[in-house]
Amino acid sequence: MKSVDAHLADILATVRPLAPLELELERALGTTLAEEVTSPVPLPPFDNSAMDGYAVRAADIEQVPARLAVVDDVAAGSRELRAVGQGHAVRIMTGAPVPAGADTVVPVEWTDGGTVTVTIDRSAPAGYSIRRAGEDVQAGEIVLKPGTVIGAAQLGIIAGVGRRRVRARPLPRVVVLSTGAELAEPGTPLQPGQIWDSNSFTLTAAVREAGAEAFRATTVNDDPATFLDQLDAQLVRADAVVTSGGVSMGAYEPVKQALGPLGTVHFERVAMQPGMPQGFGVVGEDQVPIFALPGNPVSSFVSFMLFVRPALRKMRGLPAGFPETVEAYVIGALRSPAGRRSFLRGVLADDGTVTPVHGQGSHQLAALATANALIVVPEDVTEVPSGTAVQVIRL
Numbered sequence: 001m002k003s004v005d006a007h008l009a010d011i012l013a014t015v016r017p018l019a020p021l022e023l024e025l026e027r028a029l030g031t032t033l034a035e036e037v038t039s040p041v042p043l044p045p046f047d048n049s050a051m052d053g054y055a056v057r058a059a060d061i062e063q064v065p066a067r068l069a070v071v072d073d074v075a076a077g078s079r080e081l082r083a084v085g086q087g088h089a090v091r092i093m094t095g096a097p098v099p100a101g102a103d104t105v106v107p108v109e110w111t112d113g114g115t116v117t118v119t120i121d122r123s124a125p126a127g128y129s130i131r132r133a134g135e136d137v138q139a140g141e142i143v144l145k146p147g148t149v150i151g152a153a154q155l156g157i158i159a160g161v162g163r164r165r166v167r168a169r170p171l172p173r174v175v176v177l178s179t180g181a182e183l184a185e186p187g188t189p190l191q192p193g194q195i196w197d198s199n200s201f202t203l204t205a206a207v208r209e210a211g212a213e214a215f216r217a218t219t220v221n222d223d224p225a226t227f228l229d230q231l232d233a234q235l236v237r238a239d240a241v242v243t244s245g246g247v248s249m250g251a252y253e254p255v256k257q258a259l260g261p262l263g264t265v266h267f268e269r270v271a272m273q274p275g276m277p278q279g280f281g282v283v284g285e286d287q288v289p290i291f292a293l294p295g296n297p298v299s300s301f302v303s304f305m306l307f308v309r310p311a312l313r314k315m316r317g318l319p320a321g322f323p324e325t326v327e328a329y330v331i332g333a334l335r336s337p338a339g340r341r342s343f344l345r346g347v348l349a350d351d352g353t354v355t356p357v358h359g360q361g362s363h364q365l366a367a368l369a370t371a372n373a374l375i376v377v378p379e380d381v382t383e384v385p386s387g388t389a390v391q392v393i394r395l
């Protein structure tokens with residue numbers, strides 16, 4: 001059997017980071033920056049007020065109360081400014097440029113709020129409530145580096161330096177395709193022998209949680225030709241394909257039967273539990289990576305976490321490898337098959353303990369849904385006594 005590490009290494013050696021594109025800001029959320037973003041101007045671009053109040057000369061309010069003539073009103077966005085002379089005040093709003101002559105801003109709360117004359121009750125030192133030009137960013141300064149994932153705040157600063165587009169690696173587009181003649185669409189009645197298709201929903205959601213775009217294709221039955229037709233139709237919009245089902249040893253294994261003969265997709269037994277039968281390779285002219293995951297719901301989910309998620313990270317241009325683990329103390333004894341790495345479902349608590357959930361079968365999706373962690377039991381360990389320190393992957 002192939003080791004988990006060897007299978008992941010093969011996958012990571014095959015998938016490539018997506019080529020960067022010029023993306024409109026509206027389409028850039030979650031993408032990975034592929035350039036240095038610099039600011040063409042200082043930010044803020046000009047000295048401006050941090051408060052609603054009065055721009056004055058600090059020297060004029062050393063003695064308080066002080067009564068000053070209000071000579072102008074400046075709102076944010078004002079362009080024509082009157083200078084503040086001795087004994088003058090200008091009513092100013094937050095974000096408005098500080099007029100020449102003024103060296104401090106007194107908040108309106110320290111005044112009588114007058115519009116012809118104003119009485120100021122408290123002194124303020126020079127520079128008070130003034131946000132200086134360049135205090136956030138100097139002109140030419142780098143604000144974001146390549147490899148940064150663009151979240152809300154990053155998108156904000158890209159717009160904040162005046163950019164409409166940005167060079168970034170796009171979200172991988174992933175087609176999810178479930179196979180199985182027994183599958184019924186949720187929301188429709190079950191016929192005898194049928195189950196509702198859950199994998200395509202799990203996998204589509206997992207793709208999105210992994211920072212990629214997901215398309216759920218129509219489920220196909222157990223016919224390899226139908227599977228190939230559907231795959232062909234979907235490939236145009238796919239940077240990667242994830243299928244579930246049809247990869248083991250049965251008489252009707254559409255994914256294996258359709259892809260095996262291509263020679264570019266390999267079906268192997270990986271030394272893990274769950275998720276032993278795995279297919280991986282490339283399809284189509286563009287050599288689109290395809291992950292043929294086993295159909296058991298827990299197996300396909302665990303396979304996704306171990307193999308597809310790291311591959312999507314690499315496609316996004318991010319560091320990728322075996323999922324990060326943390327140490328925890330297991331409450332309850334564990335068993336694991338010899339020679340296979342187990343990924344048992346557990347609940348990781350704040351106190352550093354992890355409790356295996358009831359129901360460790362690879363069909364027990366409800367048990368998986370109560371878990372928040374995978375407990376990793378190495379290949380050479382078959383029994384783990386309660387209280388042992390184990391490695392855990394957070395979900």
Ligand SMILES: Nc1nc2c(c(=O)[nH]1)N[C@H]1C(S)=C(S)[C@@H](COP(=O)(O)OP(=O)(O)OC[C@H]3O[C@@H](n4cnc5c(N)ncnc54)[C@H](O)[C@@H]3O)O[C@H]1N2
Pocket residue numbers: 178179180182183195196197198199200244245246247248249250253274275276277293294295296297299362363
């Ligand atoms: N003789 C052998 N039989 C099996 C082996 C083996 O080595 N020798 N391996 C077992 C293991 S381990 C796994 S995992 C499964 C993998 O099977 P397939 O990938 O071929 O998947 P299916 O046979 O289509 O389905 C397995 C199971 O999962 C249910 N399923 C499938 N798709 C969905 C879906 N979209 N939503 C919900 N549930 C789904 C399906 O009904 C089956 O119960 O093979 C074992 N057998």
Ligand code: MOO
Pocket residue numbers: 272273274275276277294296298299362
């Ligand atoms: O690989 Mo299967 O996942 O053991 O049920």
